[in-house]
Amino acid sequence: MLKSARVLVVDDDxxxxxxxxxxxxxxxxxxxxxxxxxxxxxxxRESPFDVLLTDVNMPEGSGMRLLDEVRQHWPDTxxxxxxxxxxxxxxxxxMKAGASxxxxxxxxRDELLLLLGRALATRALxxxxxxxxxxxxxxxxxxxxxxxxxxxxxxxxxIEAVADSNxxxxxxxxxxxxxxxxxxAIHYRSRRAHGxxxxxxxxxxxxTLLESELxxxxxxxxxxxxxxxxxxFEQADGGSLFLDEIGEIPPSVQVxxxxxxxxxxxxxxxxxxxxxxxxxxxxxxxxxxxxxxQTGTFRADLYYRLNVFNIKIxxxxxxxxxxPLLVAHFCKKFAERHGRREPTLSAAAMRxxxxxxxxxxxxxLEHFMERTVLLAAGGDVAIVHLPDSDxxxxxxxxxxxxxxxxxxxxxxxxxxxxxxxxxxxxxxxxGVQAHAARALGISRSNLNYRIGRxxxxxxxxxxG
Ligand SMILES: Nc1ncnc2c1ncn2[C@@H]1O[C@H](COP(=O)(O)OP(=O)(O)OP(=O)(O)O)[C@@H](O)[C@H]1O
Ligand SMILES: [Mg+2]
Numbered sequence: 341m342l343k344s345a346r347v348l349v350v351d352d353d354x355x356x357x358x359x360x361x362x363x364x365x366x367x368x369x370x371x372x373x374x375x376x377x378x379x380x381x382x383x384x385r386e387s388p389f390d391v392l393l394t395d396v397n398m399p400e401g402s403g404m405r406l407l408d409e410v411r412q413h414w415p416d417t418x419x420x421x422x423x424x425x426x427x428x429x430x431x432x433x434x435m436k437a438g439a440s441x442x443x444x445x446x447x448x449r450d451e452l453l454l455l456l457g458r459a460l461a462t463r464a465l466x467x468x469x470x471x472x473x474x475x476x477x478x479x480x481x482x483x484x485x486x487x488x489x490x491x492x493x494x495x496x497x498x499i500e501a502v503a504d505s506n507x508x509x510x511x512x513x514x515x516x517x518x519x520x521x522x523x524x525a526i527h528y529r530s531r532r533a534h535g536x537x538x539x540x541x542x543x544x545x546x547x548t549l550l551e552s553e554l555x556x557x558x559x560x561x562x563x564x565x566x567x568x569x570x571x572x573f574e575q576a577d578g579g580s581l582f583l584d585e586i587g588e589i590p591p592s593v594q595v596x597x598x599x600x601x602x603x604x605x606x607x608x609x610x611x612x613x614x615x616x617x618x619x620x621x622x623x624x625x626x627x628x629x630x631x632x633x634q635t636g637t638f639r640a641d642l643y644y645r646l647n648v649f650n651i652k653i654x655x656x657x658x659x660x661x662x663x664p665l666l667v668a669h670f671c672k673k674f675a676e677r678h679g680r681r682e683p684t685l686s687a688a689a690m691r692x693x694x695x696x697x698x699x700x701x702x703x704x705l706e707h708f709m710e711r712t713v714l715l716a717a718g719g720d721v722a723i724v725h726l727p728d729s730d731x732x733x734x735x736x737x738x739x740x741x742x743x744x745x746x747x748x749x750x751x752x753x754x755x756x757x758x759x760x761x762x763x764x765x766x767x768x769x770x771g772v773q774a775h776a777a778r779a780l781g782i783s784r785s786n787l788n789y790r791i792g793r794x795x796x797x798x799x800x801x802x803x804g
Contacts, residue, residue: 341457343368346387350380350394350406351422356445360393363449369456377406384414391459392419396430404434411438416467418459422447485521486669489659495522498651503529508601510586510646511624513653516703519624520584522651526622527580535579540572543588551593552609555600561610571608573600577617586646587627587638598642656698656705663694666702670709683716688756689724696726722752723759725800759794762787766801 347369349360354375361371372389374380376398384392392410396403407419420441421434431442440459443452485496502509503526511519520539527537545553548562556571572581583589589597600606601621605614623646632638656663667685675682685693698704712721761780769775777787 341460342453344370345390345456345460346370346372347456348372348374348380348383348389348392350374350377350392350398350403352376352395352398356395356422356447360447360452363452364456367453377403380406381409384410384417388414389417390463391456392417393456394419394421396421396423396434397427404430404437407434407437407439416463418463420455420459485518485525486666487659487662488665489661491654491659492662495651495653498649499525499529502526502649502651504531506620508620508646508648509622510629510648510650511622511653512628512650513624513626514655514699514701515626516701517653517655518702519626519653520582522653523580523582523584523622523624527582527620530580530620532579532620536576537580537582538572538576539582539584541584542593543585547590547592550589551596554593555596555606555608556615557609558611561608565610568608573606573617573619574615576619578619580620580622583621583623585625586623587625587629587632591639594639594642598639598645601642601645656701660694663705664690666705667693667709670706671713674710674713678710678714680713680716681718683713683718684720685724686720686722686752688753689721692724692726723756725797755794758790759796762790762794762796763800766796771801 347364349357349364349371350373351357351360352375357373357375361373364371372383374383380392380394383389392406394403394406403421407421410417410419418440419434419438420443421431421439422443422445423430423434424445428444431439431444434442440462441455443455485492499522509523509526511522513519523539524537527533540550540553542550552561552565552569552571554571554573556569556574557565559565559568583597596606600617604618605616607614629638629643629647633640633643667690671682671685674680693705700707708724708726712724762776765776765779766773769779773787774784777784780787782790
């Protein structure tokens with residue numbers, strides 16, 4: 341840790357400077373020396389230091405002023421102050437002002453090295469924390485949420501409106517529409533952002549386990565409960581609790597959940613001591629809870645409690661304008677991840693992607709684009725192979741407009757039309773090539789040749 345750490349020693353007493361520098365150099369630190377605050381500031385301006393070791397009482401300008409300057413302009417530099425035995429009070433003041441540690445003169449070598457090691461370790465941790473925070477914010481800020489369509493702008497507006505309140509949020513949306521992403525965005529844009537964000541998948545656990553997962557249990561409350569166990573509600577104290585697939589929770593747990601949401605107080609399974617927590621709950625479901633209430637599988641009182649602020653995420657097929665942006669985003673992401681060049685998609689390929697129904701929404705598109713980037717192997721993508729049955733809109737049949745002609749030019753566009761007609765003919769003939777050839781007015785061998793040239797495969801044809 342200490343090896344090649346950059347340390348700046350500031351003391352007006354030459355003997356002290358010399359002694360410290362000898363010890364620090366033995367520990368393989370890179371040491372610079374200053375005899376005044378002015379000199380120290382000059383050195384700091386020239387290059388950064390890991391640790392500043394400064395005397396508090398110096399004739400011209402005290403070490404406290406230096407501490408203030410460093411906190412303000414070089415927040416990454418740790419400050420350790422040195423004081424005489426008689427002025428421990430100064431040390432306390434310095435600690436309050438942001439020094440990371442103090443040492444009493446005369447400075448002992450072992451103590452000094454221990455202390456510097458500690459200062460450097462906290463600095464490393466601090467840096468790591470700052471970096472992690474930044475990564476998390478980048479991941480869950482709006483930066484990574486792609487989409488500028490009207491419905492998505494509405495969603496952003498709702499996130500913005502609710503994030504910094506303590507209101508319960510219920511997120512609705514089909515599978516893969518981004519419910520989890522939005523739950524995180526709400527947490528990281530709230531005042532609880534520095535608190536924990538704990539997620540529970542309510543659909544993944546059987547009834548009894550879910551109960552102790554959420555509320556914890558006391559020792560001996562059931563066979564196998566050998567220790568007291570903290571539930572997710574306790575773990576999320578001071579932060580947010582994300583209850584994913586809330587529609588799946590069984591009735592007994594629904595009752596308990598309602599009680600916590602109303603009072604903020606609960607007891608662990610098998611316990612009597614009330615536990616109080618400060619938790620903001622965010623839930624998500626792909627079910628229509630109102631319907632579940634009507635059929636009696638979901639408690640009406642819980643539903644009304646949860647439904648304070650409802651964010652509905654539209655399925656991808658209702659915001660096709662966002663598809664080109666998402667495609668570009670995923671091309672870039674997966675090209676980077678897999679070390680490939682970003683492929684360029686032809687207009688025809690993009691049209692196919694925009695026409696697809698995407699029942700698995702963004703998740704399906706994301707996986708599809710990862711595959712496409714890999715298959716493209718750094719080349720361009722002229723056509724994409726989507727399962728035909730999922731295409732809900734095919735604007736104008738095989739009709740093609742000049743605006744649709746992409747990088748491949750007319751020959752490529754004509755190939756697309758030919759391909760479409762052959763697939764349709766094969767489909768209608770139930771896969772019998774002789775019949776398809778007759779419908780197309782060509783010989784069977786000619787059809788065969790074209791199938792090969794256009795790389796039409798069985799998967800491209802859906803029967804039904
Ligand atoms: N607007 C968006 N921009 C970019 N990526 C998105 C967007 N929405 C979702 N994704 C990505 O799509 C994938 C699925 O999102 P997420 O897991 O949040 O969906 P979900 O609604 O929770 O799905 P499920 O109901 O199946 O749990 C994730 O990889 C997520 O990062
Ligand atoms: Mg999810």
